[in-house]
Amino acid sequence: xISTRTRLFGLIGDPVSHSLSPIMQNHLFKLFGLDGVYLAFxxxxxxxxxxxxxxxxxxxxxxxxxxxxxxxxxxxxxYRSPEVELLGVANTLVFRDGRIHAFTTDHSGFVDSLGGExxxxxxxxxxxxxxxxxxxxxxxALARLGIARLTIVNRSRTRGEELAEFCSRxxxxxxxxxxxxxxxxxxxxxTEAAILIxxxxxxMFPHIEESPLSAFDLxxxxxxxxxxxxxxxxxxxxxxxxxxxxxxxxxxxxxIFQGLAALNHWFYSDYRLDPAEMKKLKSLLNRELA
Amino acid sequence: xISTRTRLFGLIGDPVSHSLSPIMQNHLFKLFGLDGVYLAFxxxxxxxxxxxxxxxxxxxxxxxxxxxxxxxxxxxxxYRSPEVELLGVANTLVFRDGRIHAFTTDHSGFVDSLGGExxxxxxxxxxxxxxxxxxxxxxxALARLGIARLTIVNRSRTRGEELAEFCSRxxxxxxxxxxxxxxxxxxxxxTEAAILIxxxxxxMFPHIEESPLSAFDLxxxxxxxxxxxxxxxxxxxxxxxxxxxxxxxxxxxxxIFQGLAALNHWFYSDYRLDPAEMKKLKSLLNRELA
Numbered sequence: 128x129i130s131t132r133t134r135l136f137g138l139i140g141d142p143v144s145h146s147l148s149p150i151m152q153n154h155l156f157k158l159f160g161l162d163g164v165y166l167a168f169x170x171x172x173x174x175x176x177x178x179x180x181x182x183x184x185x186x187x188x189x190x191x192x193x194x195x196x197x198x199x200x201x202x203x204x205x206y207r208s209p210e211v212e213l214l215g216v217a218n219t220l221v222f223r224d225g226r227i228h229a230f231t232t233d234h235s236g237f238v239d240s241l242g243g244e245x246x247x248x249x250x251x252x253x254x255x256x257x258x259x260x261x262x263x264x265x266x267x268a269l270a271r272l273g274i275a276r277l278t279i280v281n282r283s284r285t286r287g288e289e290l291a292e293f294c295s296r297x298x299x300x301x302x303x304x305x306x307x308x309x310x311x312x313x314x315x316x317x318t319e320a321a322i323l324i325x326x327x328x329x330x331m332f333p334h335i336e337e338s339p340l341s342a343f344d345l346x347x348x349x350x351x352x353x354x355x356x357x358x359x360x361x362x363x364x365x366x367x368x369x370x371x372x373x374x375x376x377x378x379x380x381x382x383i384f385q386g387l388a389a390l391n392h393w394f395y396s397d398y399r400l401d402p403a404e405m406k407k408l409k410s411l412l413n414r415e416l417a
Numbered sequence: 418x419i420s421t422r423t424r425l426f427g428l429i430g431d432p433v434s435h436s437l438s439p440i441m442q443n444h445l446f447k448l449f450g451l452d453g454v455y456l457a458f459x460x461x462x463x464x465x466x467x468x469x470x471x472x473x474x475x476x477x478x479x480x481x482x483x484x485x486x487x488x489x490x491x492x493x494x495x496y497r498s499p500e501v502e503l504l505g506v507a508n509t510l511v512f513r514d515g516r517i518h519a520f521t522t523d524h525s526g527f528v529d530s531l532g533g534e535x536x537x538x539x540x541x542x543x544x545x546x547x548x549x550x551x552x553x554x555x556x557x558a559l560a561r562l563g564i565a566r567l568t569i570v571n572r573s574r575t576r577g578e579e580l581a582e583f584c585s586r587x588x589x590x591x592x593x594x595x596x597x598x599x600x601x602x603x604x605x606x607x608t609e610a611a612i613l614i615x616x617x618x619x620x621m622f623p624h625i626e627e628s629p630l631s632a633f634d635l636x637x638x639x640x641x642x643x644x645x646x647x648x649x650x651x652x653x654x655x656x657x658x659x660x661x662x663x664x665x666x667x668x669x670x671x672x673i674f675q676g677l678a679a680l681n682h683w684f685y686s687d688y689r690l691d692p693a694e695m696k697k698l699k700s701l702l703n704r705e706l707a
Contacts, residue, residue, distance in 0.1 A: 128440065128443070129439050129440070129443045129454065129455065129456065130439055130440060130457075131428075131433055131434045131435070131436050131439055131457035132434070133439065133456055133457075135425075135456050135458075137475075138421075139475070143421055144421045144422070145421070146421050149419050149420055149421055149423065150418065150419070150420060153418070153419045164419065164454050164456065165419065166419065166423055166425050166454065167420075167421035167423075168425075168475040168476060169476055170474055170475060170476065174473075174474035175474075177467075177470050177471055177473070177474035178471055178474035178475045179471075180467050180470075180471055181467055181468055181469075181470055181471005181472055181473075181474055181475060182471055182475065183464075183467070183471075184460055184464035184465075184467035184468035184471055185427075185429070185458040185460060185468045185471060185472065186458060186459055186460065
């Protein structure tokens with residue numbers, strides 16, 4: 128039962144109406160016996176500082192931060208984790224004794240979501256679609272997973288090259304390049320790569336017929352396809368690749384693991400989900416999806 | 418189930434840990450099928466403006482305001498009801514389209530709580546213990562109930578006289594006076610009065626042996642005793658007066674009716690509790706009390 132001791136958590140972004148985080152986090156609070164409530168706060172960019180300072184004044188316990196505030200929130204915080212400093216984004220704020228601590232859990236959410244597929248990454252060649260905040264978090268994870276070579280595929284060549292330079296300079300990925308999806312070398316890169324990752328919004332509901340890749344004839348059973356999109360459960364990229372024998376993974380596990388990592392920051396704990404709990408949570412979340 | 422559509426309400430004050438409002442309001446939300454959550458926000462005075470502006474930026478739906486912020490919150494609002502303008506205090510904020518509307522529901526909560534006892538007030542002589550914010554709200558209600566004469570009993574003579582002057586000037590209570598609890602005329606005033614109201618914190622848990630009245634020998638079956646204190650359920654003032662045949666009422670009904678009035682402001686509605694619902698809510702709240 129909610130009482131005066133119940134602590135408040137939430138998601139701040141704009142829009143927030145399609146987020147699964149309230150359902151997920153309230154389910155996890157209940158599962159772990161934590162006295163908290165998690166709500167969605169739609170906040171416009173020009174109100175962000177007021178919202179964050181107000182959350183502190185109201186003694187909120189923690190926030191998740193999503194688009195478009197992940198970068199803008201960083202200078203409003205009192206402490207930034209090394210990952211926040213490096214990536215320039217935060218998705219998890221912890222309020223403690225009137226101070227705001229900023230963390231980011233997207234990269235660890237990606238790594239944790241890999242499970243048994245993690246061994247594929249060391250020494251492998253990876254194609255990463257996208258050059259935004261999610262792609263940057265994935266690139267950080269890929270560096271830690273010890274990949275051999277990274278090809279960033281992005282429509283805007285400038286942004287792709289910026290991320291490539293960041294990967295080379297800050298993440299010490301030695302072999303990194305940026306190409307356009309229209310570049311004729313793309314086919315060869317697909318053939319050489321073991322892993323293709325979509326970190327764009329391409330294929331996300333309601334644009335479910337879109338895909339970061341337009342031709343799938345070079346995909347085969349040697350490939351591992353990871354799509355960060357979780358709505359729909361199976362994107363066109365996953366479906367077409369799977370039909371050609373590739374191993375595929377959608378974005379729901381990453382969503383869960385980044386959320387669990389945020390919860391563990393808030394409660395200074397190390398809660399984990401056993402396979403039955405994971406299955407139950409995925410089923411709960413999948414009911415909300417297209 | 419909490420979702421991204423769930424609206425947030427709460428109580429802002431310091432302290433808030435003993436408030437019954439979270440339990441009451443969440444119970445009422447459920448009863449009326451309203452998709453809301455109500456939490457307690459402990460906020461220090463120097464953080465009040467940040468908290469209120471932050472609540473607006475986070476798109477909270479509504480707040481209750483309690484000690485020590487009821488006066489300080491007024492200038493932070495965009496709209497003030499006539500009662501807020503007159504009394505200088507607000508206990509209910511409604512957030513709508515980025516604007517904050519301030520109301521106060523203590524006086525209507527008092528009137529609504531009287532039920533069948535309301536007829537006692539017209540033309541009667543009333544003794545009111547206290548001269549703070551609660552006493553002021555009660556005085557406003559008493560003026561509307563058409564009492565004949567008001568005697569304010571307060572330790573600080575200055576504050577008592579300030580309230581008396583306010584009652585005379587702003588509330589048009591023609592016969593009003595302020596006396597000290599040590600004034601020898603008190604006995605005669607008790608004998609003449611039909612109604613005695615405690616609007617001080619005297620007798621509140623944990624100081625349950627205190628009472629605004631030290632001698633009860635002048636109390637008899639003609640008196641109606643109203644104690645705004647609701648914890649404990651039966652104060653010493655109520656117990657001793659009841660033992661001498663007086664009708665007695667504690668503060669829980671007023672707490673419920675001021676909360677219901679706040680809820681109706683937030684939802685632009687007119688929800689009411691039938692006797693069975695009232696009984697159930699009182700039983701729920703009484704379980705939390707000493």
